[in-house]
Amino acid sequence: MNIKTDNIRLSYGSTEILKGLGVEIHDKEFVGIIGPNGSGKSTLLKCIYRVLKPDSGCVWLGDEELRSLPVKESARRVAVVAQHNYYNFDFSVREVVLMGRAPHKKALERDHAQDYRIVQECLETVGMAEFADRSFSTLSGGEQQRVILARALAQRTPCLVLDEPTNHLDITHQLQIMKIVRNLGVTVVSAIHDLNIAAAFCDRIYVMKNGQITAAGSPAEVLTSDMIARIYQVDAEITRDSRGNLHILFI
Template identity: 70%
Template sequence: MKINTEDLHLFYGAKEILKGISIQSKEKEFIGLIGPNGSGKSTLLKCIYRTLKPDQGAVYLDGEELSTIRVKDSARKLAVVAQHNHYNFDFTVQEIVMMGRSPHKKALERDNAGDHAIVKEALQAVGMSEFADRSFSTLSGGEQQRVILARALAQQTPCLILDEPTNHLDITHQLQLMRIVKNLNVTVISAVHDLNIAAMFCDRIYALKDGRIAGEGTPESLLTPEFIREIYDVEAEVVKDKKGQMHILFVE
């Protein structure tokens, strides 16, 4: 699935947060969004997954304007792993992941054997099978994030939206989560805090600064010391290991 945004503008009161954002994703492409805190990454993603409505511009799913698509239908196309996940009731891990099946079911339709098999597989994929009967609220932040990813996997959509998905995760689970996502063979748009994670997993990157697109390209073409200085106001070196993977080193 392809996702495009066209000239998105969004205001919080008198403050303009998005100032004409246009991005394009190709089929099954992993798009990264980078930029300093407050640059508009999460706001842009919220416009894509319908938590916020832009004041100007539009979001398109395979050429169809998002505002014309029923919410349930768009939920069959987009799954979301957000930064913060709070529930007013005490659900088990399995119940949380089963929520990912909701867009595929009719009103009051019961969960069936197929749904349970999909949920079991999703929990196995993120290494949370043994937590199925645990209360979601008793989990650590990192464990909760893996459960939310499992819920997104259970949704079985052609596109995944991630808002800094590796927050709260140790390095082992950061890499595990990103490898799972990379191997899904779906379109991914993800805000990424860690530039080395972005370099390792993204096919293409959009850099945001002050609500505008400041640059776009492959990790290798975009993430130069000069561009990193321009965006983050820090000094960096870019090196490659023996396998050809680039790494960004921050220096004094």
């Protein structure tokens, strides 16, 4: 399923955060959004996953406008892994992941064996199956984030939004989460801080600055010394390793 935004504008008070944004993520494409802090990446994603309402413009999920869909239906199309997921309670890991089945449930419907099976599969996908009965709050940051990813997977959506999901994670867990997502074969749009990770995993990259898209294209097209200097005000050298992968070295 493709995701499209049309001329999205959003202001907090008199500050315009998003200044008429249009992005398009094609079916099963992995698209990264990069840009400095405060450029509006998260705000744009929040408009896509329906937590913020744009002042004007619209978001399309497939053929329908986001706001025309019931909340349940949009949660059956887009799942989210956001940056901060600290919860203050004693849910078990299984209970947290089971909540991912909520959009598929009618008001009085019980959880069936199939829901538990899906939960189990998703926990296995993220390598957390043996933690199913642990209390969520006792897990490390990386483990919690993998459980949240499992919850998003349990929604069984054709699209996944990642809102800087690997912040605060060490490199092992960053790569692990990105690899899991990469292999899902669903439409992914992700805000990414680490340019090397963006280079390694994205099919296409949008570059945001001051609430606008300033560049778009494949990693090789977008991630140039010139562009990085313009957006982040740092000097960088772009190299390719022996396998032809792109690397950004900051000088």
